[in-house]
Amino acid sequence: MTVATRPERRPNSPFFSSGPCAKRPGWSLQTLENAFLGRSHRAGGGKAKLKAVIEKQRALLGIPDDYRIGIVPGSDTGAVEMALWSLLGARPVTMLAWESFGSGWATDVVKQLKLKDAEVKTADYGDIPDLATVNWKNDVVFTWNGTTSGVCVPNGDWIAADREGLAICDATSAVFAMDLPWDKLDVVTWSWQKALGGEAAHGMLVLSPRAVERLESYTPAWPLPKVFRMTKGGKLIDGIFKGETINTPSMLAVEDVLDALDWAESIGGLKAMIARTNANAKVISDWVAASDWAAYLANDPAIRSTTSVCLKITDDWFTSLKAEDQPKAAKELVALLEKEGAAFDIGHYRDAPAGLRIWAGATVETADLEALMPWLDWAYATLKNTFQK
Incomplete structure (x- = not known):
């Protein structure tokens, strides 16, 4: 153990929280001056900013053109819950849990949705379940990066290219920091307050064509609250994935994440x-x-x-x-x-x-x-x- 001598230099920005995370370098309240405030988010200017949030993230992350991207309520949690309640039940599901959030999703599926064909594979903090044993005839729900355990999946090689089930991935501490194999993922969620350092409350939900097909061909046995509904008359509500949000978003938060995305573009x-x-x-x-x-x-x-x-x-x-x-x-x-x-x-x-x-x-x-x-x-x-x- 070194002698307890107080260091001379402190971090210029001592913000190392795992969520909400540090703002981008050089951020100030002045970056929000052009926020679309006092107006309806459904007005032309509001919709344009919301659509820009979607398209900037598509471009930065390399999300395929045929994947749908939506801004949804409730941060990453809301996005995950929308996916679980709307998509699961059509086939057996495997829940992978090695930290608190993955464990929470497993609890929702087993105790709230009460799915009988639910398999839960767990590992202690610091470890990960045996990914080689995952049955891809099932839907599979997992976190890419376990925020509370510091454990992430090593890559996407373990995800079957010819999978029958959907790969449903909570990627909130991985996206914008790790390479994601979009062709291996059918549902991906994240929040603005993690890797982008944005403000909280809103989540991102990405759906592959296979996930859209599931939504349009399967109706869950349980009722869905309004904020979870992504289809109407058996068809995807297209507007959700063009910036027409289900509920009223914070346009201050929208301006803030646009600033973060512009910064990400500017650095490469x-x-x-x-x-x-x-x-x-x-x-x-x-x-x-x-x-x-x-x-x-x-x-x-x-x-x-x-x-x-x-x-x-x-x-x-x-x-x-x-x-x-x-x-x-x-x-x-x-x-x-x-x-x-x-x-x-x-x-x-x-x-x-x-x-x-x-x-x-x-x-x-x-x-x-x-x-x-x-x-x-x-x-x-x-x-x-x-x-x-």
Whole structure:
């Protein structure tokens, strides 16, 4: 353990929360000056901005032209729930869960929808289910990146090209930071407040032609609330996927995400976003390799997230604490960093093992992560010395 000497340099932007995430570099309230306020979102100007959100993301992410893209209520959660309640039940379903959000989707399917042909494959925090055993005759629901566990799928090779079921992917901490194989995915969801650093409340829902076919040929046995309905008279409500939102969106949030998308375009698009994320993740990786008290929650490098990086504390002093005292000590560590203005909101998710969770997406500057690492050592040494006195 290094001597607890307070570092001289703090991160210029100490925002490392895993959601809502850091705003893009150089952001200010002035970027919202042209927001379409005091007008109907259904007016020409409002619809144009909403459509621009869709088309800019299509272009940046390389989403196929025949895939439908909609802006929906309720952030990523709303988008996932729309997919689950509207599409599932036509065939057996496999739920993959290795962190809290995937577990939540499995609970909805088993206990709310009460689907009898539901298989749930789970893994503990830091691990992932055996993807080779997935039956693609089933619909399959999974998170690409487990935000609360720091575990992501290694690639899309495990998804069958000739699948009979739908691949339904919650990609909210992966999109704009990792390559997604769109031809392997039928439903993809995300939110603006993750990798784009946008404001919350709205979600994105992408449907492949196969998913649209399911919507138009299958009617669930349960009633659907208005905000979930994507068809009328057996046909897709086309307007939803042209910016005609189901409910009233925040045009301030729309202006904010347009600014984030413009920034992403200006730095070089998706390739640059991924490169920035990987550079950030490497800063943490290099620090972990030299650390005598912290390690990745995900043991296998092939499944380690480059965005929501989850760390566990391995030091003997910490692991010797009672199980109920470890989360308390981890929270004190986080509080110390916040008090010093070195890092905000980097505590472990409430259901995850005690430790740290650091967002390393593209809106975070690499220099800020480099400045943060010495503060982690200082804070842990300070915490340990305080407890041992």
